Each structure stands twice: as C-alpha cells, then as structure tokens.
Amino acid sequence: MNPKVSIVIPSLNSMCYIEECLQSVLNQTLQDIEILCVDANSTDGTLEYLKELESKDKRLKVIISKKKSYGHQMNLGIKAAKGEYLGIVESDDYIKPNMYAELYRIAKERNVEVVKGDMLEFIDKNGERVFTHTRLLNWTKCLYGKVLNAKDLRVFTQSGIMNPSGIFKLSFLRENQIYHHESLGAAYQDTGFCFFTHLLAPKMFFVNEAFYCYRQDNENSSVNRISLQKALKLSKEYDFIQKKLNKNPNFGNLNSLLSYLRFGGYNWILGRIVDSNQLPFLQRIQSEFLEIEAKGELDWKFFDAFQRAKLERILKNPQEFYENVCLKPKG
Incomplete structure (x- = not known):
C-alpha cells in the first residue's frame, strides 16, 4: 500500500542543519510517509548522514543527483514518489510534528489537490531562536478556509511563493506534467512550480496556521546576499x-x-x-x-x-x- 505523503528533501552540503531537518520529518505524528532525500553529491558529511538514516528507517530512501540543480533534484524526487500527496522540506528548515497529519486530513476532508499553510520564519540569535509568523496570503485573510481555484486571480496576486508549506496531490502533478525548471544551482526554481500548481489545481485550500519553520540566517540561501x-x-x-x-x-x-x-x-x-x-x-x-x-x-x-x-x-x-x-x- 502506498504512503499517504511522500516528502522530498533536496540537499547539497547541508550538514550544519540536516539533522534537525530530518528528525523533524522522521518524527511526524503521521507515520505513513515516504522520505526521499535527493542529494547532489555532498562533500561535507551530509550524504553519509543520510545513508546512515536510510539503513535505520525503511521509510527513508537516498537518491543521488548527478546534477547540482534544485529543480532537477526536486524532479527526481517527484518522479520516484509513491505517495498520494507530495510534501517538500528544504534541508536547512524543519517542520512541526503535526504538519503532515493536519495537511493530509484537510486535503482529504476538502477533497482538494493543493493545501498550503503559513510559515514561521526564524533566525538563531544570541543562543535563542526568534520566530516571525509569515502569512501565505499577503494582503487579505478572506481567502483562508475556502476551496479556491485559478478563476479567482487572487490566488496569484495575493499569495506568496511558499511551496514547502503545503502538500500537492501527486496524481494531479503527473497528469498536468508539473515539474521544476532544471536550471543550475538553487535559485527560484520553485517559482514556476508554484505558478502552475495554482493555475491548474481544480481545488486548493489555504490554512491560516503555520507548520513550516523557514530558516532566514543561512548565508548560502537564495534569499540572502543576492548578487x-x-x-x-x-x-x-x-x-x-x-x-x-x-x-x-x-x-x-x-x-x-x-x-x-x-x-x-x-x-x-x-x-x-x-x-x-x-x-x-x-x-x-x-x-x-x-x-x-x-x-x-x-x-x-x-x-x-x-x-x-x-x-x-x-x-x-x-x-x-x-x-x-x-x-x-x-x-
């Protein structure tokens, strides 16, 4: 029997953060999950750590990407996934224990292809973790808690690009050939994926609750020090x-x-x-x-x-x- 949620975790030299990330996924209250760690041949110990976890937990599979491309790594994970829904976790972030249990429950109750929640942005400062609740919907609250689709253009104009805060029905992604742009590096390949999931989903649902913890102090992240x-x-x-x-x-x-x-x-x-x-x-x-x-x-x-x-x-x-x-x- 296929898992309820397949979670794709792309990584490249993420040893500073990967343990917290993986433990948060392995310890989900929803245990019926598949974890696909797609590593682009890390050289800092990340790959060895992932292989060690693979040997201990049958839910986890390591996939090696020959191409250092976030989009290519994500596509490898999507193609290998066997779950009903797809989740995404970045290797320097982590998630609340009930994230996938709640999102999956809502997806099934509402019979929707896409469910997304808010994010908790965080930094580690002076030994403490400082959080900021970041809403998925930038200027309005009225779209939360409703079944929506692209006929309402506000799903584009009033929502942020936050793919990891949600889950996506895998059959929907495959039927519509929704994949990531396989450009080199790890910068903004989530933009096209977000656009086409919003455009093509018959039904989507925004949750006014944050489950995903989004790191803001990784200097190598595409959101920092932009050249x-x-x-x-x-x-x-x-x-x-x-x-x-x-x-x-x-x-x-x-x-x-x-x-x-x-x-x-x-x-x-x-x-x-x-x-x-x-x-x-x-x-x-x-x-x-x-x-x-x-x-x-x-x-x-x-x-x-x-x-x-x-x-x-x-x-x-x-x-x-x-x-x-x-x-x-x-x-």
Whole structure:
C-alpha cells in the first residue's frame, strides 16, 4: 500500500542543519510517509548522514543527483514518489510534528489537490531562536478556509511563493506534467512550480496556521546576499513560465498577469540585492518592462497605486530611482 505523503528533501552540503531537518520529518505524528532525500553529491558529511538514516528507517530512501540543480533534484524526487500527496522540506528548515497529519486530513476532508499553510520564519540569535509568523496570503485573510481555484486571480496576486508549506496531490502533478525548471544551482526554481500548481489545481485550500519553520540566517540561501547574477536567474525563471504558457493555447492570455507577478518578484529582490548591484538590476527591470509594455502585456489593473507609481518611476529613470530611493537612508 502506498504512503499517504511522500516528502522530498533536496540537499547539497547541508550538514550544519540536516539533522534537525530530518528528525523533524522522521518524527511526524503521521507515520505513513515516504522520505526521499535527493542529494547532489555532498562533500561535507551530509550524504553519509543520510545513508546512515536510510539503513535505520525503511521509510527513508537516498537518491543521488548527478546534477547540482534544485529543480532537477526536486524532479527526481517527484518522479520516484509513491505517495498520494507530495510534501517538500528544504534541508536547512524543519517542520512541526503535526504538519503532515493536519495537511493530509484537510486535503482529504476538502477533497482538494493543493493545501498550503503559513510559515514561521526564524533566525538563531544570541543562543535563542526568534520566530516571525509569515502569512501565505499577503494582503487579505478572506481567502483562508475556502476551496479556491485559478478563476479567482487572487490566488496569484495575493499569495506568496511558499511551496514547502503545503502538500500537492501527486496524481494531479503527473497528469498536468508539473515539474521544476532544471536550471543550475538553487535559485527560484520553485517559482514556476508554484505558478502552475495554482493555475491548474481544480481545488486548493489555504490554512491560516503555520507548520513550516523557514530558516532566514543561512548565508548560502537564495534569499540572502543576492548578487546580480543570482537576481537574473529569477528573470530566466519567469521566461521559463512564459514559454510554457505560450506553448499551450488552453491557458489563454495570461501574459499580463505574469508580467505583474514578474514585477512582484523583482520588487522582492530589490530589497535583498547587494547594494552595488541595485542600479544595474533597476536598469534590467526598465529594459524588460519597456519591452513588455511595447508588446501590450502590461495591464495596470493588477497594480495598486503604490506599485504602479514605483514601476512608472523605474521605467522613466532608473538612475533617479536608485539615487533618491535606494540610496536614501533607511529609517
């Protein structure tokens, strides 16, 4: 009999965090799980630790990835999974003991393909762990506790990209060929996966409760110390989504929505990119969005007044925006 949830854990040199991560998964109150650890040939002891756990717990399987690509590792896990639902845990994070029991219960009760909860962002500071509750839904509470789908565009415009906080029905993923972009490294390949699960899920459900603990103090994480090269990987991720949309006439005209989401992703990066790279990145935003505007794929109805004013200012003069906004002292 197949497990209820298959959990994919991609890793590469995660020895500092992997024990806490794996123990939180192994000790789930839902014991009927499969754990697929997809390692890209770690050299710091991570792989040996995973193999030791594999020898002790039959629920855990180690898969070796020849390609150092988060997307490729995730796809190896998805293809090998035998569960009814798929879960994802990053190797530097950990989860509450009841996460998969609760998400699976809700998925079955509501008969939905996707269930997502909030996150607890955390840092370790002066020997203490400091948590911040981060809501999946950025600007509204009214979408929590309802069965939704892509007919309500707010599932795109008002929710964050938090794939590990949820579970996904595996038959749904496979029927719709939803996989990750297999670009090299580990930067933003979750963006396309999130977009297409939201787009294609007949039914999805957002839970106003946090089960997933999301580390913010790993300096090697894609959310920290963003270089220009890493920032431009997000551009390639949105290009990947665009190509998939253009190949399928059933998706209709979603280019304007994708342009809005692209700006949201770039705006997020602007707050995290290394200071010296802010101006070249702003110039890249100007270049891309002038082209988007020329193609008629910029629809201001998706933007609130603040977002519109910000993008219009960047389009007009990224140098001015850099000097008067980015260089302005914070606080």
